[in-house]
Amino acid sequence: STLHPGETTVEAINYTIADDFAERILTSCRDVLYPGGNQHSLDSMCGRPYDQCTKEAFMQY
Numbered sequence: 001s002t003l004h005p006g007e008t009t010v011e012a013i014n015y016t017i018a019d020d021f022a023e024r025i026l027t028s029c030r031d032v033l034y035p036g037g038n039q040h041s042l043d044s045m046c047g048r049p050y051d052q053c054t055k056e057a058f059m060q061y
Helices: 019-029 055-060
Strands: none
Touching: 019 055
């Protein structure tokens, strides 16, 4: 590492998330609204409108 000479820097991590786990996370967020507004939280957490959010899009965003 140039910031910390003599130390190892992790540059990438590959991981796998089970489909049912990703689906449960998405489902638990599906109806969450921003406080004080009528906008779904998924609108800013998925990269597409909440009603078009898929578990794949949600996990990749």
